Amino acid sequence: MSLFSRRLVRRLGFFTVLSTAAALTLTACSDDSPGTSDNAANSSISINGTASTIVENWNPFSPTQLQPTLGVIxxxxxxxxxxxxxxxxxxxxxxxxxxxxxxxxxxxxxxxxxxxxxxxxxxxxxxxxxxxxxxxxxxxxxxxxxxxxxxxxxxxxxxxxxxxxxxxxxxxxxxxxxxxxxxxxxxxxxxxxxxPNPVGTGPYKLKSLNAQGFVMEKNPNYWQPGKPQIQTVRYITLATADAASAALTAGQVDWMSSYIPNLDKIISGHKNLAYVNTPALTASIFTCSNAAMGCKGPQTDRAVRQAMYHALNRDQLNKLAGGGFAGTASPTLLLPDRDQKWIADPAHLRTPGGPDVAKANQILDAAGWVRGADGIRSKGGERLSMRIQTVTGWSDFISLNDAMAQQFKEVGIELKPTQLSSNEWNNNQVQGKFQLSLDSIGLGASSNPYFTYNGRYTSATTAKVGESAGTSGNYARYSNPTVDQAVAAAGATNDENVQKQHYATIQAQIVQDLPYIPIYLNSTLTQFNTSRATGWPTNDNKYAFPATWKSWDSGIVLTSLKPAG
Missing domain, CATH: 3.90.76.10 (Dipeptide-binding Protein; Domain 1)
Structure with missing residues (x-):
């Protein structure tokens, strides 16, 4: 599972994984399993993406709904x-x-x-x-x-x-x-x-369900003429990257969203396999930034946050932890390619790939942080040392922490990584009981920056340390009246030109204050088998967000597919 999907699993409660044996047995033994026929009347595909224990729930208002509920049904x-x-x-x-x-x-x-x-x-x-x-x-x-x-x-x-x-x-x-x-x-x-008997307007309706998976069949009353062309869709699960790789290359699954090591090498050896990468979530160092809200530590000093931003060697971090698939982030926390029209200053379009150690040192020197005998800085008796939390088992983020500790040491910052359970990590962020934390900032409700800035940067969406900042709010405890006023003004109009003026004001503040320090855009890798169906999204034609677990988009993808041949 990609890092991106892990974030959505945690926040939205989508799905985990089952055993490989059960999934492949289901595919091989069922009468509804995908065949090789090119006849549209018999066309069928398999998707890797459902719950570890199938509990029937097609309620579109429930956080534990099964994946096809939104967009497919x-x-x-x-x-x-x-x-x-x-x-x-x-x-x-x-x-x-x-x-x-x-x-x-x-x-x-x-x-x-x-x-x-x-x-x-x-x-x-x-x-x-x-x-x-x-x-x-x-x-x-x-x-x-x-x-x-x-x-x-x-x-x-x-x-x-x-x-x-x-x-x-x-x-x-x-x-x-x-x-x-x-x-x-x-x-x-x-x-x-x-x-239990869902009635929708979507392209598919429920055909069958058991403890191992479920099958969707074409809705004969679907309103889009001639769609969908794929008759049945089976949802299965795979437990590990090795299992996912084996199932993909064996032709036992047609659509999956998994991080598979050496993906390019695997794909190159199979003419019917393809993948698309849609980096979208900004992996960031969340800082408990506001001393007035109860945050404690050197990270409450804006100069420290600025120095950290410039000390990062993002190219190296991508190679070590991102597998080379990560995209370039923006200090505005928007997506550089998709959101370019909303980014006011071209200088803020993308983060630097390499470090600027000289600039980081200059910032810390000017702020009064002095190197000690061991190379770590201090100021007023406070050592420039901070703990950064991540979740046990998140190997890519753990690799990021280890590499960043070495990079920050070059400018006199000591980083102390710590691993916690997902519940403790999440509770710390919600309550503000951390100094630094690794997490990602997501897509928002639309590409309009309001949905990033209102949630992450306004005083109304945060709380003092020890109080809850909500499920996806302003964990940095950032509070800036200029930003608050600009967000409110942007939300009070639907005139994009007026909104852009307010977003420019916000960006000028947040790229200086850096309560969230961007690293890179996490990869979202999605793989396809084209031997049974064609028309999948590509890097050049992202007509939908292609991940199997993405609500709404999966229906768009399924109605865009055609039987191969």
Missing amino acids: HEALYYYNLASDVPPRPMLATAYSWDAAGKQLTITTREGVKWSDGQPFTARDVAFTFELIRKNKAINGSGLALTSAKATDDKTVVLTFPTTSFTTEPGILGNTAIIPEHVWSKISDPAKTTN
Whole structure:
């Protein structure tokens, strides 16, 4: 499993792994296992990606839902491709518009759509979905504030909000599964149901499920003409990188997202194998940066954080820990390729590959950090020594810590790596009980920087040390009134030119303050077997984020595939 997928597993509770023997036995023995026929009527593929213990749950509001729930069974109003800077694609909606105040969103729904049970889909299903969320706090995971959701006719929905709500747009349009009123109106507790007979508008519906895996089959009522062309999709699991490599080269799995050592060498020996790398999460040193919020240690000195930024030899770290697959990060914490239009200063587009030891030393000298006899600096009796936490077993991050300890030593900084259980590591970040921590900053709800900056940098999303900063908030305890004001102003408008001005203000602050010190973009490696299906995403055509575990995107990929031959 890639580092990227590990982060999403931890944050969103997706899936772990099963035994190789069980997975391969399932593939080999089932009547639904992929064959080699080029006949579209019999086309079938296998995907590596499901839960270690299959517990049936197709509830789109549940954090423990099975992987195909979002995008394969249930669809959203629009699809947001976070792998590219492209407009959202209409799905169950064809148009939307805000009023000038940002308090009313009008949505036009697609006509001619049917649910997988043959019942017609209308705007009333959309209104019902959002009313259900509004009335049930337990399924309102995003904290969406709605006054009402009403269908004014069969193809028009009006959502009304108590305050300006432009920034809710991606969550509403792209991250809310629309459910059928005729099914869910009969469910007494929408938070607790496992939705055992899921009815959706997506390209596939459930065919069979047992303790080892499950099979999806084509939805004959799917609204996109001629899609999907692959008839059945089997979800299996593989336990280790060796097992994944063996299954891929043996043709026993068609789509997987795993870190496989020597991947280029393995791929080069098999004409039907391909892969795509979509670096997207910024691996960073999280710092408990704010002494006023209770943080303690040299990392509360901005000069120390700046020196660390310049002392990193990122090219070396990529070779040692990233396998050479990592991408270049930006000190703005945005993605340099996808988000270039949002990065105001070209000098902040990418982090340097090599270190600038002279600059790091100059910064520390000017800040009064003096080298001792052992080469480690101190100031006012405080030694420039910090602990950095990571999770036991995260071998790539452990390698990063070991290498960074040597790099920082060159400029007089002592780094002390420590390994913790994932729960303790996570709790420390949430509570602010750390000096430095290795983690990654993700994609956000859309490519708009608001969803990175509001979560990671605003005073409203943090808390004093010892108090919870939420599940994915401002763990650095960073507080800057200039940033707070700019984020709020950007969120109060949907004019991109105005937003860019505010983001420029934010970036000017955070690239100096560096509460999160970027290292590189983690690789996300996804492998394909093209002998049974073609049309997979490529490095040149990232029409979807290709990882098997990515919600919403998996439905886009499956509807883009064609039987090989």
